[in-house]
Amino acid sequence: MSGPESTPRRRSWRFPIELRLEPRGAPPRWLGAAVTLGAVILGLLLGAIVLSAAGGDPWRSYAYMVKAAFGEVGVLSDTLVKATPLILLASGLCLAFTMKLWNIGGEGQFFLGAFGASAVVLTPMLPPETSPWLMIPAMVIMGMLAGAVWGFVPGYLKSKFNVNEIITTLMLNYVAVNWNNFFIFAVWTEGGFQMSRKFPQSAWLPRLTDYAAQYPQLRGLTLHLGLAFAIVAAIVMWWVIYRSRWGYEVRLTGDNPRAARYAGINIARNTVLVLMISGALAGLAGVSEIAGVVHRLQGSISPGYGFSAIIVAWLAKLNPLLVIPVSVLFGGLIQAGREIQPSGVPKMLQGIILVCLIASDLLMRYRVRFMRRLREE
Amino acid sequence: MDATIILQAGVATGTILLFATIGEILAERSGVLNLGVEGMMLIGAMSAMRTVVAFGNPWLALLVAMIAAGLLSQIHAVIAIRFRADQVVSGLALNFAGIGLSLVLGEGLSKAGALALLPTYTVPLLSQIPFLGAILFTRHSVMVYIGYVLIPAAWFFINRTRPGMHLRAIGEFPAAADALGINVVALRHVYVFVGGMLAGLAGATISLAVSPGWFSELTTSGYGWIAIGLVIFAQWDPVRAALGSYAFGALRRMILDIQGPTSILGLRNPFYYLPYWGFFLEMLPYLFTIAVLVIGSREAMRKRLGSPSALGLPYIRGERGL
Numbered sequence: 001m002s003g004p005e006s007t008p009r010r011r012s013w014r015f016p017i018e019l020r021l022e023p024r025g026a027p028p029r030w031l032g033a034a035v036t037l038g039a040v041i042l043g044l045l046l047g048a049i050v051l052s053a054a055g056g057d058p059w060r061s062y063a064y065m066v067k068a069a070f071g072e073v074g075v076l077s078d079t080l081v082k083a084t085p086l087i088l089l090a091s092g093l094c095l096a097f098t099m100k101l102w103n104i105g106g107e108g109q110f111f112l113g114a115f116g117a118s119a120v121v122l123t124p125m126l127p128p129e130t131s132p133w134l135m136i137p138a139m140v141i142m143g144m145l146a147g148a149v150w151g152f153v154p155g156y157l158k159s160k161f162n163v164n165e166i167i168t169t170l171m172l173n174y175v176a177v178n179w180n181n182f183f184i185f186a187v188w189t190e191g192g193f194q195m196s197r198k199f200p201q202s203a204w205l206p207r208l209t210d211y212a213a214q215y216p217q218l219r220g221l222t223l224h225l226g227l228a229f230a231i232v233a234a235i236v237m238w239w240v241i242y243r244s245r246w247g248y249e250v251r252l253t254g255d256n257p258r259a260a261r262y263a264g265i266n267i268a269r270n271t272v273l274v275l276m277i278s279g280a281l282a283g284l285a286g287v288s289e290i291a292g293v294v295h296r297l298q299g300s301i302s303p304g305y306g307f308s309a310i311i312v313a314w315l316a317k318l319n320p321l322l323v324i325p326v327s328v329l330f331g332g333l334i335q336a337g338r339e340i341q342p343s344g345v346p347k348m349l350q351g352i353i354l355v356c357l358i359a360s361d362l363l364m365r366y367r368v369r370f371m372r373r374l375r376e377e
Numbered sequence: 378m379d380a381t382i383i384l385q386a387g388v389a390t391g392t393i394l395l396f397a398t399i400g401e402i403l404a405e406r407s408g409v410l411n412l413g414v415e416g417m418m419l420i421g422a423m424s425a426m427r428t429v430v431a432f433g434n435p436w437l438a439l440l441v442a443m444i445a446a447g448l449l450s451q452i453h454a455v456i457a458i459r460f461r462a463d464q465v466v467s468g469l470a471l472n473f474a475g476i477g478l479s480l481v482l483g484e485g486l487s488k489a490g491a492l493a494l495l496p497t498y499t500v501p502l503l504s505q506i507p508f509l510g511a512i513l514f515t516r517h518s519v520m521v522y523i524g525y526v527l528i529p530a531a532w533f534f535i536n537r538t539r540p541g542m543h544l545r546a547i548g549e550f551p552a553a554a555d556a557l558g559i560n561v562v563a564l565r566h567v568y569v570f571v572g573g574m575l576a577g578l579a580g581a582t583i584s585l586a587v588s589p590g591w592f593s594e595l596t597t598s599g600y601g602w603i604a605i606g607l608v609i610f611a612q613w614d615p616v617r618a619a620l621g622s623y624a625f626g627a628l629r630r631m632i633l634d635i636q637g638p639t640s641i642l643g644l645r646n647p648f649y650y651l652p653y654w655g656f657f658l659e660m661l662p663y664l665f666t667i668a669v670l671v672i673g674s675r676e677a678m679r680k681r682l683g684s685p686s687a688l689g690l691p692y693i694r695g696e697r698g699l
Contacts, residue, residue, distance in 0.1 A: 021461070054481050102465055157667070163674045166412065166465065167606045171663040174599055178656040186653030310469065344480020344593070351416075351473030355452060358470050362460040 018373045021366035032364060036315065039360035043353035047345075050352075054342065061340060068339060069332030077208065077221040081293060083324075083331030085110065085285035085302070087230035089309035090327060091237040091320040092281030098241055098318050099254045099274050105154065105169025107306025108176030109147040109279040113286025115180050116146030118196060118297040121203045122188045128200035135202045140229075140287050147283015148276040150176065155275030159268035165275065173306070177299075184299055195298035205292040226288030230324075233281055237320040250274060282306065303334055304347065311354045383630045384512040389587050391626025392524040393579050397604035398611065398618040399531050400575025404450075406535065406613055407568035408548040408687040411453055412468030414576050415601025416475020417446040419594070421580025423479040426486050426591045435495045439581050446577025447570045449475055454569040458562055461691035472601075476594060486591035495519050495586045518586035520578075524619075531615035544568060548685035551692040561692045576601070599663065606666040610673035613685065621669065628665060632658045 048058035069079045089106045096103040117139035120126055125142075126135055154168035188196035208221035241247040253260040253267055260267060285305065294301055312330050316322035330350070337346030362368065397414050404411045421442035428438035453471040457464045500514040500522075513525075535541040543564065546554035551561045583596055590596075603625060611618035635641070636648045636655050648654050677683060 050478065050481060054484065102469070104469065157671060161671050161674045162678060163667075163670050164606075164609060167602060167609075167670060168667050170602050171599070171606070171666050174663040175660045178659045182653055182656040185656070186651075307473065311473065314466065342481050342484035344477055344484065347473070348477025348481045351470065351475070351477035354470040355456070355467075355474045358462050358467050359456050359460055361462055365461075 016373050017370050020369045020371050021362070022369060023365065024367050027364050032317065035360045035363050036317075036357065039356040040315075040353055042360075043349065043356040046356070047349045047352050050348065051345070056342070061345070065333070065336035065340060068336035074220060075335065077223045079328065079332045079335045080227055081222050081224065081331070082334045083327040084224075084226045084230045084292070085289050085305045086309050086312050086327035086330055087227075087234055087324055088285035088288065089282050089305055090312040090316065090323040091230075091234045092278035093309055093313040094316070094318045094320045094323060095237055095241055095247075095250065096274050096278040097254075097313055098247075099250045099270065100257075101155075101158070101271060101274055101278075102166045103151065103154070103169050103275055103278050104166060104310060105150065105172050105279075105306070106282045106285075106309050107302060107304065108169070108173035109150045109282030110286040110289070110302055110306050111173075111176040111180050112146040112150045112279075113143035113283025114290040114297060114301055115176075115183065115286075116142035116144070116283060117203075117287040117290050118183075118188070118199075119146075121199050122196055122297065128202060130202055132202045132204075136205065136291065139203060139291055140284060143283045143287030143290075144280040145283070147286065148280040150283070151275040151277070151279020152272060155272035158275070159271040169275075180297070181299060184297055188297060190296075196296045199291070199295045203291055204295055205288065207292070222293070224288070224292035226292040229284060229288055230327075233284065234320040234324055237281070241318075241320065246270075282309075303338075308334065308350055311350050311357075314354060315357060381508065381511045383634050384627055385515065385517075386630040386634075387627030388512060388623055389517060389521055389626065390629050391623035392518075392521045393582050393587055393600055394604050394607060394622035394625055395524045395527070395619055396520075396575045396579035396582060397601060398607045398622055399527060399615050400572040400579070401604055401608045402611065402613050402615060402618060403531070403535075403544070403568050403575070404572030405608060405688055406544050406548045406685055407565045408551060408685055408690065408692070409454065409457055409565050409569050410464045410468060410689045411450065411457075411471070411569060411572055412465060412605060413450070413453055413471030413475055413601075414604050415597055415599070416472040416479070417449055417573050417576035418580035418583070418597045418601045419479040420449050420475045421446040421577030422584040422596045423483040423486065423580075423591060424577070425581035426483065426489060426492075426584045429492050429585065430486065430489050433493045435493050435585050438585060439495075439578065442577040442581035443574040444577070446580065447573040449478075450569050450573025450576070451566065454566045458565050458569070458691065461693065464689045464691075480593055483591055483593065487593065489591065492585070492589060494589055498522065518582075520582045520586050528615055528619045535615065545685075547692075548687055551687050552694075555692070555694060565692075576604075579604070603662065603666050606670050609677075609684075610669040612673065612677065625662060625665070629662055632661060 044062065048062070051058040051061060068075060070076055089110065093103060093106060120135070120139045120142050126138055150172055153172060154163075154165045157163040157168055158165045184194055184196060190197040205225040207224040208218045212219040241250065249260065249265045249270060252263065253265060253270060257267065286301070289301055290297060308330055312323055312326050316326045333346045333349060397418060401411065401414055424445040425438040425442035428441040429435055449471065452474070453467050456462045456467040495518050497516050497518050499516055504510040504514040506514070535544060543554065543559050546557075547559060547561045547564055555561050579600070580597065583600070584591055607618055607621045607625070610621050635658065636652065638646055639649050640646050648658060
């Protein structure tokens with residue numbers, strides 16, 4: 001280390017080229033797409049280096065992953081199923097991140113959503129022969145409420161006591177897992193197994209394969225109604241953030257909280273509201289997963305959707321409409337990663353891609369110049 | 378259930394948090410918020426295990442763990458300090474990258490079997506002190522004693538030495554520090570590196586001493602995040618950080634031990650007869666972190682104490698502001 005206590009001394013030689021950052025105004029439109037694409041490619045290259053260091057064959061793995069995620073109709077349907085919770089979670093996170101509220105508790109809010117929906121079926125609040133037209137909306141409402149409660153707590157603590165929401169949301173993830181486990185093991189267990197009984201058909205979201213009688217080509221396709229919920233939610237969130245008056249308040253608060261305060265915006269109220277909405281959407285993701293895929297409450301319902309959604313939201317530049325295609329890509333990564341060894345590959349790729357993405361943001365904010373170093377003094 | 382056993386084990390568990398928390402205090406005191414502690418700890422735990430499996434030398438493993446986590450931290454340092462990106466997002470990214478890397482590179486380590494662990498010592502004389510001796514100086518891993526030395530050393534370094542003063546200066550008022558000829562950018566790199574090394578040490582403390590082995594993400598199970606919470610509770614002071622860490626360690630141990638006996642204080646132990654109620658006990662450390670944060674934040678508001686003024690802000694020479 002260059003000792004700060006030592007007196008300044010003249011160095012005999014310094015690297016003759018220096019990197020200089022010049023702030024730029026609005027970057028050209030094409031640059032954003034180019035930089036994002038470049039960052040993702042760089043991330044995949046770095047991931048390939050690590051994979052080969054760990055003794056794998058990265059190119060074969062990547063080719064296999066593309067095929068396992070998008071190669072045929074069946075796996076594409078599975079990929080879209082994996083994308084569904086990501087779209088819901090990431091749309092909510094777009095809103096929170098726009099206000100610079102770092103909700104990393106999506107995972108816990110997802111679990112609570114699944115709990116809320118399960119409570120309707122298993123308590124039971126509604127008898128199993130209830131019409132799906134009543135059962136599904138009840139599950140959706142309970143799940144979103146439960147998720148919203150999980151968002152309310154950090155929102156309230158943040159607005160009331162200025163408690164860091166990053167840590168509270170993350171801590172609540174662990175609480176949520178234990179909360180669900182208690183109900184899975186002790187209350188709703190089916191004969192001592194670590195899962196509840198299967199939900200009645202009235203609590204299932206319709207799937208494509210349910211219509212195989214009329215359309216035989218749909219046989220075996222697991223895609224369910226949750227995707228429609230997700231796309232609607234993404235469009236609504238886009239409108240809320242970028243077209244509504246309240247969304248303008250949220251964006252202004254995120255960009256410049258001081259100006260927002262002078263403009264008379266109720267930041268405390270919006271903090272609670274934004275985290276509740278983001279929690280409710282995460283809860284809806286939990287409902288969709290439990291009613292559309294798993295059809296029971298159990299421990300392993302998420303391969304880390306809540307965390308992947310953070311990267312999705314960032315990759316989509318906090319635009320819920322872009323969240324949809326990005327989620328499909330990440331859904332593919334999760335889908336393909338289930339069969340690939342070592343099992344941490346999708347998580348590693350997600351992490352490395354996020355690092356590259358954030359580093360590359362430099363090119364959006366600054367013009368990078370390499371300059372001959374001028375002699376100092 | 379014996380209080381001394383719980384507290385003795387609690388000190389060992391608390392040592393993990395102690396290293397991570399003091400590391401994060403140093404980084405944050407220099408003005409860099411690093412949310413990647415959990416990822417750096419996992420890298421430390423994983424690379425320590427890898428080294429022990431390959432060479433059988435736990436001391437070498439400690440060194441490798443510290444260097445690996447320190448190097449990882451420099452990704453965040455470059456992005457946050459040089460590229461001037463948002464430190465929250467960059468730290469989160471580092472966290473994900475660290476978790477993912479350690480999962481891939483740690484593949485197969487969970488089957489590693491018997492390992493050369495760090496030695497444990499009982500300090501002569503000091504262990505004879507009634508009550509405290511049994512808790513603090515009996516059959517502890519060497520890491521616990523390193524922790525004891527680190528607390529006053531970190532406090533003295535930050536508050537009583539010249540480099541410590543420079544550390545505080547670059548975190549509070551980097552422009553003034555720069556004007557005095559202190560190299561803000563280089564020093565911030567150094568302290569992020571030191572923070573990373575201590576996080577790596579914390580990870581190695583788990584896998585080589587406190588709960589030996591590699592259990593993928595469950596190895597750290599949120600310790601890194603608890604450490605970040607403790608920094609706020611500790612108000613960036615190593616001594617308070619130590620109190621918080623050991624209290625948490627004891628709490629964690631108590632949760633494990635309270636489920637064993639059939640009766641507590643003459644009453645039927647509900648956690649023994651209804652073992653699933655243990656899930657509520659498992660929530661306690663995380664709920665306590667939130668409670669401790671609320672206490673710390675309220676106290677900071679009342680006393681008008683705060684985080685280092687330049688925490689989270691990139692330093693750009695010649696620009697107005699901090």
